[in-house]
Amino acid sequence: MSKLKLATVWLDGCSGCHMSFLDMDERLIELADIVDIVYSPIVDAKEFPDEVDIALVEGAVASEADEHKIKKVRAHSKLLVAMGDCAVAGNVPSMRNPIGPEAILNRAYIENADCQQQIPCVVVPRLLKIVRPIHEFVKVDVFLPGCPPSADTFHAALTALITGEPLDIPALTRFGA
C-alpha cells in the first residue's frame, strides 16, 4: 500500500501548533510508517505538491500571500484540517482587527524604530485589512481548536482521519486549550 501524503502549512501563527505536532515524539515514528510528509516547514519541499491526502494548516489568513497559499492548498488537498485557534478562529493575529494594519505597522516600524523608519513594502507580502480564519476563504473539512491543540489531540485526530474512524473533536479539545 502506498503511503498517505500529509502536508503541514504555516500561515499567520506562532508555529506553536507545529511544535505541538512534533511533541507527538516517538509516535511520529509510527506515523512515518503510514504517511509521507510531502510538504511542511520542517521538510525541504518548496512547492506545494499537486496531490495531498491530508493538509494540516496552522495560522490565520493575514496577508495576500496567505490568501494565495490557502487557495492553492485547498485546490490540491483531499482533506483540509484547520489546525489550532489561529486557523480556526483568528486568535492572536486577529487582535489587530479592531485597529487595522496601518496602526500596527506604524507602531512597529515608525514609532518604535530608532533609525531607518520605513514600512516594508518590497519582498514581504502586503497585509490584509482584516485577519480572518481560513474557513472564510476556503472549505475546511475538520476544525481542531486549541492554542495549541495538544500532542494527544493531534495523535487521536490523525489516527481517526487516517483510519476513517469517527472523530469527536469537542471531547479532545476546545478554544484556548
Add this chain to the structure above:
Amino acid sequence: MSPAVDVKTLVIDDKEVSARAGQTILEVAREHNIYIPTLCHLEGISDVGACRLCLVEIKGSNKLLPACVTSVFEGMQVSTNTERLQTHRRTILELLLAERNHICSVCVANGHCELQSLCQEQGVTHVHLPYRNPELPVDASHERFTADHNRCILCTRCVRVCSEIEGAHVWDVMGRGIDSLIISDLNDPWGKSSCTRCGKCVQVCPTGALFDKSKVGSDHPKYPDFLPYLNLMREAR
C-alpha cells in the same frame, strides 16, 4: 392551617414531574436532574432571560420559550434538547463569539470560562459567521479590578448582583442592541464610581470581562456559589 400547595403536573422530555405553581421550567428541570444549558441565569439572583440558551419547546406553542423565566402550567409538555434547540444553542454561542473579541488563548478566564465550556459542551468548534471585530474599551481605573468589554456578553449578572445583593447598583446597561455597554454609575470610570469594592460582580461574571487585577495568565477561577448561601443567611436573620 397552612394553605394547600398548588401542585402542577407536567412532562419534561417524556418524564412526568410535579411542581409548585409559580416555579419556572428551569427550576423544575434542575430538581429532576434534567439538564438545560444556561449562561445568564445564576442561582441567587433574579432571572432576565437575556442569553436565550435555555430556550425550550412547549407543545402547542410555535414560540421557543426561555426556561428560566417561563412558569409551569398544568399539562405542559416540554422538550429541552431537540435537534432544533441544539442548532439554535450553537448559533447563539457563535453569535456571542462573533459579536466581540473573545481571544481564549490570552484571556484571564481561559479554562474557567462558562462561555468557553458551553461551546465545548454544545459542540461549537468554529464560528460560521463573520467576526465583527469591534473596538471596545478596557477600564483599568479601579485599583483592584478590570472591566474588559471585549469579553463581555451582556448577561447582566454583574448588574443584578450589584443591585440585588450588594444594594449598590453601580453597574447598569447603556445603549441598545449591539451597541449596549455595561457601565459603572453614569458611565464614569469604575475607579471613580460609587463601587463598594466588594468584588461580587467579578465572581459572578461568566467570562473574563470582569477580573481581579491580582490574577495573571489563565489563573482566574470564579466562585459564584456563595450567592445562595448568602441569601439563606440573610433570610434566617
